[in-house]
Amino acid sequence: MFCYQCEQTAGGTGCTKIGVCGKDPDIQSLQDTLIFGLKGIAAYAYHARELGHNDDRVDAFMHEAMFATLTNVDFDLSRYLELVLKAGEMNLRVMEMLNNAHTSRFGNPTPATVPSGTKAGPGIVVTGHDLLDLYELLKQTEGKGINIYTHGEMLPAHGYPKLKQYKHFAGHFGTAWQNQYQEFGEFPGAILMTTNCIQRPAKIYEKNIFTTGLVAWPNVTHIGKNKDFTPVIEKALALPGFAADVDHGHVNVGFGHDTVLSIAGKIVDMVQSGKVRRFFLVAGCDGAKPGRNYYTEIVDKIPTDCMVLTLACGKFRFFDKNLGEIDGIPRLLDIGQCNDAYSAVKIAGALADVLQCDINALPLSFVLSWYEQKAVAILLTLLSLGIKNIKLGPSMPAFITPNVLQILVDKFNIKSITTPDKDLQDML
DSSP, X not given: OOBOOSTTOGGGTOBSSSOTTSOOHHHHHHHHHHHHHHHHHHHHHHHHHHTTOOOHHHHHHHHHHHHHTSTTSOOOHHHHHHHHHXXXXXXXXXXXXXXXXXXHHHOOOOOEEEEOSBOSBOEEEEESSOHHHHHXXXXXXXXXXXXXXXXXXXXXXXXXXXXXXXXXEEEEXXXXXXXXXXXXXXXXXXXXEOSSOOOOOOTTTTTTEEEXXXXXXXXXXXXXTTOOOHHHHHHHHHSOOBSSOBOOOEEEXXXXXXXXXXXXXXXXXXXXXXXOOEEEEEEEOOOSSTTTHHHHHHXXXXXXXXXXXXXXXXXXXXXXXXXXXXXXXXXXXXXXXXXXXXXXXXHHHHHHHHHTSOGGGXXXXXXXXXXXXXXXXXXXXXXXXXXXXXXXXXXXXXXXXXXXXXXXHXXXXXXXXXOHHHHHHHHO
């Protein structure tokens, strides 16, 4: 543990074995888990508020949870575990709120085929998560001869009717955040970063990248709250753009809960007839750490009578694979951004209702990857719903102590990923 939040901290530098207040490493672990979960909740709540939606219960919980981490407030392990799981409940509320904010403004996502290539002419690539920023940019670039591309977790934007109505919304460029050095360096246009995950801009594109919202980098032009993207547009027009059309195939998006549940009857029939043996939610964050090829390999090895649901940037380990279809339904269904874990929960809950079983009795396995605090909030949501047998990787969080991990194992049977073959044998 490490804590230096009070004046009496050991040696004036920090408590590392046990707090002078009596706080032990397990309490510190749950405090850290709670704080990281709150950061994830805050990110989703921020986006929803920008679209005019808020939730007083979520706001009140944020105050309660922050208060609980003050010095000499709560040392009860079981109470802290309850608070951590309550954070998961609140994150479900805030993801639902953000879903409602997105769909009320941009319409319910519908299946869409998204080109992965590029078109001749000037371009702007938009990365991050903020659909409202993308919408404002699409409006301001209409009729200017500039093609707009998504990058990273902006890919699901192509499923929203009010966004895909723009003819210059050209397609998707690149993959996940950790590849931006190479991918942004190859993009001959302007780059707009709307949220995390920004990395230090490389020299080759540092004059072409812009930030907006809460994301920023020293000496990078920042677009303020007025969302006047004129500097981005002018930069795009001044750069060479793409010389010719290039076809790199396509990917499919737009399989949120409204779309999937509209064919729930067919899906249930496919399960009951044995055409679909199992569903796998392979989802979460991508990253540069070795071992994430596990997620590519496991999707490759999932039997052809099983379907794969995915969301967030972890999908870029396999998003462009053609896994075929089962009775006309793609085996790979992209549910959306990380906050669209709400859709995954809705789908699972609806199928459990139709099949008259508990979620844990569904033919459904969770294979998750994590990187940052929003993923922590989503994991807490799944645990708060009582979901068991989650496979988590590429490694367990460093802030979870062995004792706290054992509590989670005993209560939820959460496990670290091993190898695709061993884990598939366990899940099947």
